[in-house]
Amino acid sequence: MSPWVLHVDLDQFIAAVELLRRPELRGRPVIVGGRGDPTERAVVSTASYEAREFGVRSGMPLKVAVRKCPEAVLLPVDAPLYEAASQQVMDTLRAQPGAVVEVLGWDEAFVGVDTDDPEACARRIQADVLAATDLHCSVGIGDTKIRAKIATDFGKPQGVFRLTRDNWFEVMGERPTTALWGVGSRIGARLAGLGVETVRDLAAADPDRLAAEFGPSMGPYYGRLGRGVSSATVDDTPYIPRAHGREVTYQQNLSDPAEIATAIGSLAEQVVKDIAAEGRPCMRVHLKVRFAPFFTVARSRKLAEPTYDPGLIGDTALDLLRALHDDRPIRLLGVRAEMVPPEGGYDDQTRRTARDPRAAG
DNA sequence: TCTGGGGTCCTAGGACCC
DNA sequence: TCTGGGGTCCTAGGACCC
Known part of the structure; x- marks a missing residue:
């Protein structure tokens, strides 16, 4: 028996959940995003595999998606429905004998298991999830979290x-560094x-050079990513959120000061509901503004009292906002409340995020 | 072509103190 | 008169992910 990290990722999760209640759409291109209105400012949450064949991708503006695939069926986002489906999936994973489950999002989780046959474990998870939810998933198997996470893409x-x-270098060595989890286009x-x-270049790069370019924490972390080295510990300790925020992109840009004040007041009220549910007051206020056409600014201030x-x-x-505003119309407003940390700080009481550079390799 | 909404973490640089 | 080195706190900004 040896420890393995499995990474479970639901296939086209949001689209698949929608298809469960609209089976007549099966086989057709389906796009879920915004309020389902292609004339609005919104992006694609998930496209079905049929829609992806037309080049539709997550994050793409709905207007563009519809142009690429005019015959697609457009559906509005229904977060509570996906939340409920996600719960069922995670409960199924937790029911696996000996499994430790670390949730990463609605549609993915690490599962730590001790076994001689991780493939059999993976197949059983797929069968159990399908039986419980009618949803298909892919499973990556790894000896570290990053390897398990990346493996899923190949499955x-x-x-x-x-x-x-x-097989890390055989599979990943010649791929671009952006194939790694945590390396985007900028890095x-x-x-x-x-x-x-390439990944092979990154693995061989001098850590001191990486540290000089990216800092003492991120530099060596990228080097480890290149070798597939990361934590292999799956941690099911509940994650304690640092902040809650709300942001809205307005269909019509805001310019009237009274309207702007009302909008911020409404965001602040929603944020307070979230942090009150958490039981920790706001310590610091973050503001995010996107001026038209597409210029984003963020500011924050610590409060005298939580x-x-x-x-x-x-x-x-x-x-x-007043310190920034110069009559440019506003596309987006966001208010985020950073909460007072729990007694003793976060490190003592919460797990690190799965992609935390400080996590030992 | 026109770009959502929810998050997390790191770094640089200035202010301030000893 | 001109000036160090270390530490902490704070804000702005960048990057990434689902």
């Missing part, structure tokens, strides 16, 4: 793939500037 859809120290470009193009008062939070956000 999709409905498959199982194993990625370990033994990829900066790495390329250092002559680091508070649950939406008036105070809203006024602070408004104050931060």
